[in-house]
Amino acid sequence: MIVTVTMNPAIDKTVDIDALERGGLNRIQHVELDAGGKGINVSKTIHALGGKSVATGFIAGNAGNIIRGVLDQWQIANDFIEVSGETRTNTKVFEKSGELTELNEPGPTVEEEDIKALLHKLEGYADQDTLFVLAGSVPQGVPKDIYYKITELVHQRGAKVLLDADGELFTKALKAVPDIIKPNRVELEQYAGMDYIASEQELLSAAEKLMEKGIGTVAVSMGKSGAVFLMEGMKVKCPGLKVKAHSTVGAGDAMVAALSYSWSEGKLPEDTMKMCMAVSAGAVTTIGTKPPSMDVVSSLLEQVVLEEVK
Ligand SMILES: Nc1ncnc2c1ncn2[C@@H]1O[C@H](COP(=O)(O)OP(=O)(O)OP(=O)(O)O)[C@@H](O)[C@H]1O
Ligand SMILES: [Mg+2]
Numbered sequence: 001m002i003v004t005v006t007m008n009p010a011i012d013k014t015v016d017i018d019a020l021e022r023g024g025l026n027r028i029q030h031v032e033l034d035a036g037g038k039g040i041n042v043s044k045t046i047h048a049l050g051g052k053s054v055a056t057g058f059i060a061g062n063a064g065n066i067i068r069g070v071l072d073q074w075q076i077a078n079d080f081i082e083v084s085g086e087t088r089t090n091t092k093v094f095e096k097s098g099e100l101t102e103l104n105e106p107g108p109t110v111e112e113e114d115i116k117a118l119l120h121k122l123e124g125y126a127d128q129d130t131l132f133v134l135a136g137s138v139p140q141g142v143p144k145d146i147y148y149k150i151t152e153l154v155h156q157r158g159a160k161v162l163l164d165a166d167g168e169l170f171t172k173a174l175k176a177v178p179d180i181i182k183p184n185r186v187e188l189e190q191y192a193g194m195d196y197i198a199s200e201q202e203l204l205s206a207a208e209k210l211m212e213k214g215i216g217t218v219a220v221s222m223g224k225s226g227a228v229f230l231m232e233g234m235k236v237k238c239p240g241l242k243v244k245a246h247s248t249v250g251a252g253d254a255m256v257a258a259l260s261y262s263w264s265e266g267k268l269p270e271d272t273m274k275m276c277m278a279v280s281a282g283a284v285t286t287i288g289t290k291p292p293s294m295d296v297v298s299s300l301l302e303q304v305v306l307e308e309v310k
Contacts, residue, residue, distance in 0.1 A: 002046060002260045003125045004133040005118075005150070006039030006057035007142055008107055009067055010088040012288065019095050034288065035070040036090070038136030038164065041250050041289045043076050045257030045279065048291035051264060054079055056121060058139065060108040061086035081121060083114045110141035122150060126157035131180075131263050134173070135164040135256060147173035160263070164256045166190070174210070180217040180263070181210065182256050188220055204228055204235065204309065219259060219276060221252055227276065228309070232269045235309040241281035241300055250289030255280040257291075274304040 016030040035044075043055040059067055059080040064087045071078040085108025093101040122132065132154055134147045147169050151161045155176065163170065163178040166187045174181075174191075183191065189198050192206040200222075207218045207230050217231040226240035258279035262272035278300035282292025292300075 001125065001130050002043075002051070002053035002133060002264055003122070003130060004039035004043045004046075004053050004055050004057075004135065004260075005122070006037040006055065006136060007110075007138040007146070008088070008136060009035065009037035009040055009057060009059060009064075010090045010105075010107070011063050011066055012036040013089050013091045014288065015091060015093045017093060017095060019097065020093055020099070020101060033066065033070075034290075035067040036289060038253050038256075039133055040067070040071070041253035041291075042133050042135060042257045042260065043071070043078075044074065044289075045254050045283070045291040046261050047074055047076050049257065049261050049279065049294065049297070051261040052077070053133075053260070054125065056080055056118070056125075058083050058108070058110055058114060058118065059087050060084060063087035063089050079121065081114055081118045083108050083110055085109060107139045110139050112141075115142060115146070119150065119153060123153055123157065126154040126159040128158040130154070130159040131162060131260055132159060133162045133164070133256060133260055134178075135162075135253065137165075138169065144168040145172045147178075148176045151176035151178050162256060162260055162263075164252065174213065174215075177214045179215065180219070180259055181215055182219045182221060182252065182259060184221045184252055185223070200228065200237070204230075208235075217259070219255065221255055221280070223248065223251070227255070227273075227280075229269075229273045229276070231272070234269050236269075236273055237307045237309050238273055238277045239305055239307070241277060241303050243281045243285050243300070245284045246286060247288050248284050251280045251283050253289065254283030254291065270306060273306060274301055277304045 012034045014032045043053045055078040088105040088107035091103040161178040162180040221227045224240045258275040282296045
């Protein structure tokens with residue numbers, strides 16, 4: 001079973017208007033609402049691939065109810081801890097000129113009891129057949145060692161962890177040795193203290209150092225340049241697929257979904273890497289964080305090239 005954890009979900013609200021007038025009345029032409037946050041995006045993509053997951057984390061208020069409603073509508077199992085306050089609504093205002101204005105809410109503050117309740121819930125899901133996906137930022141009130149704590153907790157019950165986080169959340173969690181990680185280029189550069197654009201060789205060396213800590217799979221995503229994978233003794237570079245890009249937001253989440261789905265299906269490393277490339281490139285062709293269809297993924301799978309790195 002896959003359990004995605006979204007500590008800080010959001011409603012993504014996209015608004016189209018002609019031209020934003022500061023201090024004036026702006027009439028909206030089109031509004032779109034979607035449930036977002038990294039773990040939720042991962043659950044949506046797993047669902048699009050025909051897999052199953054349970055989405056959990058913290059939700060609050062009316063916005064939290066909307067998120068639950070969206071997931072129910074998609075028949076994505078969800079089991080959130082309800083906290084007081086209001087889940088974030090992040091509004092993106094698109095003007096005809098292409099100008100984008102973003103209005104992001106702060107979201108709720110999580111209390112210590114809420115964290116305890118979530119840890120207890122996660123423990124209940126943890127066994128040898130469970131993969132926890134820990135992805136994204138955390139709300140106010142949640143300490144930066146939370147992914148470390150969860151990883152330790154669920155490892156005790158034989159469960160696995162896929163980590164997709166940055167900064168302190170990432171660095172601290174690494175000490176508990178998650179099983180799968182997917183840093184992007186910048187996240188890995190920052191972790192390794194490289195304050196310049198690293199070469200692929202340097203990224204590989206940094207990834208190899210992480211493997212030495214005992215992490216089973218390291219996938220380093222490099223945007224349109226593709227990705228490198230270190231898993232089961234293999235070191236592979238996959239050049240990015242040529243696609244018509246609509247929105248690269250959530251491409252990383254799509255790769256995390258492909259890694260999780262492949263794990264749950266017991267796929268071989270080569271097939272896992274191919275899936276990662278096809279699903280993430282497919283996500284780039286869709287609007288916002290919408291998952292790609294299986295038809296798109298199937299045709300992109302044909303294009304994936306695996307280059308073994310010596
Ligand atoms: N323009 C693009 N064309 C083709 N594939 C892309 C493009 N951008 C991203 N991808 C695919 O998506 C994968 C993940 O992208 P990226 O490295 O940007 O992740 P990320 O920075 O973690 O994204 P996010 O966290 O916003 O979801 C890449 O390894 C690649 O396979
Ligand atoms: Mg990312």
